[in-house]
Amino acid sequence: MSKLVESIKEAIKLCGLKDGMTISFHHHMRNGDFVLNMVMDAIAEMGIKDLTVNASSVFDVHEPLIGHIKNGVVTGLECNYMGAKVGKAICEGILEKPVIFRTHGGRPSDMEKGTSVIDVAFIAAPTADDMGNCTGKFGPSACGSIGYAFADAMNAKKVVVITDNLVEYPLADFSIPEVYVDYVVAVDQIGDPSGIVSGTTKITRDPVGLKMASYAAKVIEASGLLKDGFSFQTGAGGATLAAAKYIKEMMLEKNIKGSYGMGGITAYMVDMLEAGCFKALLDVQCFDLDAVRSIRSNPKHMEVSATQYAGVSGKSAGVDNLDVVLLGATQVDLDFNVNVHTDSNGYIMGGSGGHSDTAAGSKLAIIIAPLTRARLPLVVDRCLCKSTPGSTIDVVVTQRGIAVNTKYGKNADLKEKLIAAKLPVCEIEDLKKMAEELAGVPKPVKLTDRVVANVIYRDGTLLDTIKAVK
Amino acid sequence: MKITANAVAGTLESSDVYVKVEPCDTLEIEIESVVYNQFADDIKASVKEVLDELGVESGRISINDKGAIDCVIQARVETAIKRAGGNK
Amino acid sequence: MRRSMLFIPGNTPNLLMNGDVLGSDAIILDLEDAVSPAEKDSARILVRNALKHLHYKGCEIIIRINPVDTEYWQKDLEEVIPLKPNLIMPPKVSCAQDVKTVSDYIAKLEEKCGFEKNTVKLIPLIETAMGVENAFQIAGADERVAAMFLGGEDLTADLRCKRTKEGNEIFYARTRLVCAARACGIDVYDTPFTDVDDLDGLYKDAQFAKSLGFTGKASISPRHVEGINEVFSPTQAEIDYAHEVMETIRIAKEQGKGVVSLRGKMIDAPIVERARQVIEMEKAMFGGVEDDE
Numbered sequence: 001m002s003k004l005v006e007s008i009k010e011a012i013k014l015c016g017l018k019d020g021m022t023i024s025f026h027h028h029m030r031n032g033d034f035v036l037n038m039v040m041d042a043i044a045e046m047g048i049k050d051l052t053v054n055a056s057s058v059f060d061v062h063e064p065l066i067g068h069i070k071n072g073v074v075t076g077l078e079c080n081y082m083g084a085k086v087g088k089a090i091c092e093g094i095l096e097k098p099v100i101f102r103t104h105g106g107r108p109s110d111m112e113k114g115t116s117v118i119d120v121a122f123i124a125a126p127t128a129d130d131m132g133n134c135t136g137k138f139g140p141s142a143c144g145s146i147g148y149a150f151a152d153a154m155n156a157k158k159v160v161v162i163t164d165n166l167v168e169y170p171l172a173d174f175s176i177p178e179v180y181v182d183y184v185v186a187v188d189q190i191g192d193p194s195g196i197v198s199g200t201t202k203i204t205r206d207p208v209g210l211k212m213a214s215y216a217a218k219v220i221e222a223s224g225l226l227k228d229g230f231s232f233q234t235g236a237g238g239a240t241l242a243a244a245k246y247i248k249e250m251m252l253e254k255n256i257k258g259s260y261g262m263g264g265i266t267a268y269m270v271d272m273l274e275a276g277c278f279k280a281l282l283d284v285q286c287f288d289l290d291a292v293r294s295i296r297s298n299p300k301h302m303e304v305s306a307t308q309y310a311g312v313s314g315k316s317a318g319v320d321n322l323d324v325v326l327l328g329a330t331q332v333d334l335d336f337n338v339n340v341h342t343d344s345n346g347y348i349m350g351g352s353g354g355h356s357d358t359a360a361g362s363k364l365a366i367i368i369a370p371l372t373r374a375r376l377p378l379v380v381d382r383c384l385c386k387s388t389p390g391s392t393i394d395v396v397v398t399q400r401g402i403a404v405n406t407k408y409g410k411n412a413d414l415k416e417k418l419i420a421a422k423l424p425v426c427e428i429e430d431l432k433k434m435a436e437e438l439a440g441v442p443k444p445v446k447l448t449d450r451v452v453a454n455v456i457y458r459d460g461t462l463l464d465t466i467k468a469v470k
Numbered sequence: 471m472k473i474t475a476n477a478v479a480g481t482l483e484s485s486d487v488y489v490k491v492e493p494c495d496t497l498e499i500e501i502e503s504v505v506y507n508q509f510a511d512d513i514k515a516s517v518k519e520v521l522d523e524l525g526v527e528s529g530r531i532s533i534n535d536k537g538a539i540d541c542v543i544q545a546r547v548e549t550a551i552k553r554a555g556g557n558k
Numbered sequence: 559m560r561r562s563m564l565f566i567p568g569n570t571p572n573l574l575m576n577g578d579v580l581g582s583d584a585i586i587l588d589l590e591d592a593v594s595p596a597e598k599d600s601a602r603i604l605v606r607n608a609l610k611h612l613h614y615k616g617c618e619i620i621i622r623i624n625p626v627d628t629e630y631w632q633k634d635l636e637e638v639i640p641l642k643p644n645l646i647m648p649p650k651v652s653c654a655q656d657v658k659t660v661s662d663y664i665a666k667l668e669e670k671c672g673f674e675k676n677t678v679k680l681i682p683l684i685e686t687a688m689g690v691e692n693a694f695q696i697a698g699a700d701e702r703v704a705a706m707f708l709g710g711e712d713l714t715a716d717l718r719c720k721r722t723k724e725g726n727e728i729f730y731a732r733t734r735l736v737c738a739a740r741a742c743g744i745d746v747y748d749t750p751f752t753d754v755d756d757l758d759g760l761y762k763d764a765q766f767a768k769s770l771g772f773t774g775k776a777s778i779s780p781r782h783v784e785g786i787n788e789v790f791s792p793t794q795a796e797i798d799y800a801h802e803v804m805e806t807i808r809i810a811k812e813q814g815k816g817v818v819s820l821r822g823k824m825i826d827a828p829i830v831e832r833a834r835q836v837i838e839m840e841k842a843m844f845g846g847v848e849d850d851e
Contacts, residue, residue, distance in 0.1 A: 206572075207573065207576070207580055207779075207780035208572070208576045208579070208580075210780060210781060211576075211579055211580055211581070211780065214784075344505075344508065345507055373484075373537070374484050374485060374504050374505060374536060374537025375485070375505050375508075375509060375537040375538065375539055376505060376508065376537065399576060399579045400579055438539060438575065438612070439539050440509060440512050440539070440540065442505070442508030442509060443507065443508050443509070443511070445507050445508070446507075479600050480600070483570075483571075483572070484572060485571045485572040485575065486570075486571045486572070538571055539571075539575065539611075540611070541607040541608060541610065541611035541612070542571045542575075542604065542607070542608075544607055545600070545603045545604040545606070545607040545608075546600070546604075548603050549599055549600045549603050549604075552599065552603075553599070
């Protein structure tokens with residue numbers, strides 16, 4: 001028996017894909033992904049229309065989606081993150097139905113609860129055998145973890161594995177087992193691994209970024225959480241990575257043995273693992289090729305599914321035991337709500353990803369961002385989009401002051417600790433005032449009443465809507 | 471001061487502004503900015519203030535703003551105008 | 559009271575905007591080496607506007623102008639003096655006359671602005687062999703001279719030797735400058751440590767400078783500021799002692815006592831002065847942070 005079929009089109013036909021169905025993709029190849037575009041082109045050529053695409057993330061490389069939306073092949077879009085190119089088109093109103101934004105934890109949980117039904121899942125697999133056992137750890141297009149694809153494989157009605165490295169059965173060290181897979185397709189190339197490294201994955205050299213990083217590290221130290229058993233997550237941003245470096249230095253100096261590092265994994269987290277700062281890394285996706293190398297060779301660097309990372313449908317998840325998470329923001333409002341979906345003009349250029357999951361789960365959720373970016377203030381009266389509820393954010397670190405969130409009846413002791421550590425603690429309102437004194441008061445942007453996206457919180461409730469830009 | 475030659479000042483780095491001035495019979499101010507929606511009026515006011523201070527009545531002033539604050543915009547405009555007025 | 563002085567390039571808006579958050583006691587807004595000849599006009603206008611509009615809370619302002627043998631230094635002063643920077647740093651100062659030249663021009667500008675004479679102080683940058691040899695004359699050349707600063711990079715070029723991390727080649731210049739400055743009762747600042755990533759090296763270099771008698775140290779990297787501040791800060795024991803001295807003096811004054819002693823040791827004027835300096839340092843110890851209170 002073999003599940004190998006001739007082509008993507010044949011797999012689509014065998015899956016019985018019809019107008020109006022929902023298909024899914026995962027984003028571990030990030031901006032180097034070829035699979036989503038290949039599949040969509042095949043579908044368009046086959047004349048299938050009115051599909052909903054549920055992709056864990058949409059990157060700029062997926063710009064051809066705009067064409068598929070315009071000619072009616074795609075009429076629904078669901079994701080956890082959306083790059084600026086497709087984001088701009090969505091905000092200009094090309095899609096009738098509002099985009100559904102979920103979180104990295106909410107997406108698999110919605111599939112498991114049955115509120116999000118996938119007819120056909122397409123899995124980009126850097127290595128697979130002809131029965132569908134597959135992994136991201138090996139092969140010319142190796143991307144490391146394929147943690148987001150687990151839920152798709154386990155819950156979709158039909159599952160197609162697409163690989164550019166077909167190996168003899170059985171593939172040892174598989175991530176997703178054959179039991180979930182219906183068809184396997186071999187193609188020339190599933191992606192360009194150099195595109196995995198997208199966004200900022202290098203430590204900043206900007207003095208302001210380093211200052212914020214040093215404050216963030218000191219906040220963590222002062223919080224009292226930096227002790228044996230410490231668990232930590234950081235995004236891939238210049239300043240957050242610099243903070244990770246400072247934390248590593250502190251841990252080594254004080255001989256602190258942490259528990260686990262989690263999330264999208266970068267070379268810096270690998271470095272911390274290898275230096276003995278953590279017992280293990282829980283990796284849902286690799287942000288650079290050093291992380292890919294590590295997950296392949298180091299048994300302490302473990303692949304986890306999105307459900308285990310951040311889900312709410314499992315009996316527990318990694319985020320539930322997280323001590324500290326460092327997060328970015330485009331806007332924070334006076335109630336500490338955070339916007340990571342849109343830029344200051346209202347255009348979509350991001351999404352929750354694991355932002356709100358980790359903020360909700362962690363003991364200490366720290367936002368790290370400059371007071372102003374190109375004259376625009378970080379702190380505003382009201383975020384253009386509420387991506388993460390303020391009640392789950394604990395501290396906002398800028399280069400000019402650190403605001404502790406005491407608005408929800410918590411963190412009074414944390415505030416005292418930071419003041420005792422002689423950190424520049426201030427109120428969130430002060431951060432807004434300082435920015436406006438420096439850069440002026442921005443005029444509010446004008447948005448239409450038309451909803452182009454619904455932002456769904458990890459528990460399935462509607463958190464906010466995104467309106468079309470004028 | 472009269473704009474008698476073409477001149478530029480500033481850079482296209484974030485938080486800076488690139489200013490180009492050229493001789494012109496009338497006064498024309500062109501503004502391009504990454505924060506146009508939020509600050510177009512402030513930018514225009516900043517530029518005008520410098521023009522008034524230096525007594526510039528004509529010329530084409532092109533602003534390519536990367537989110538500079540007022541005092542930076544004014545410094546770059548002043549520099550460009552002084553360079554264009556033969557004032558080294 | 560400065561422990562750290564951080565160089566900020568004069569033509570970079572983003573850094574000028576944030577100069578006061580990087581933790582140094584003083585910032586040196588640089589119109590000299592950080593600015594190319596074609597941009598001298600642009601930088602001095604930008605720095606002038608920054609001084610006019612930004613607050614620079616809790617941070618002393620030093621402007622490094624261009625050397626007196628260039629066509630730029632007078633224009634530099636014309637733009638910045640009206641904004642009352644704390645100090646002007648003339649580079650490549652080689653003799654007392656260089657100081658006089660700059661001081662006289664500042665005096666003219668001060669008068670024009672209606673400032674009291676000697677409002678703006680000087681911190682000459684000594685970075686030539688001649689400057690080192692004339693250090694005592696330079697330190698005493700003018701009432702404006704509040705401190706001296708050693709520039710190791712240009713000096714070693716002038717000495718025709720290699721600048722090393724160990725710094726043996728500038729040992730003479732360091733001790734000579736400290737001695738000249740102290741003889742004239744002014745502060746003295748050490749050259750930056752140039753390996754940005756070597757924080758251990760920075761720490762050692764700063765400790766060595768402190769052991770020689772330097773007041774503080776300059777830095778070209780914000781990453782070095784914290785180490786410099788730490789090295790040049792008084793210890794908690796020194797701070798406690800300083801407070802004790804001041805308290806003893808206060809009580810003695812109340813009681814009308816002339817001669818005062820603390821733990822059997824007589825408190826004389828130099829001890830009081832030292833205690834006052836330590837307390838001033840203590841206030842400055844958290845950079846711009848305390849100023850927000």
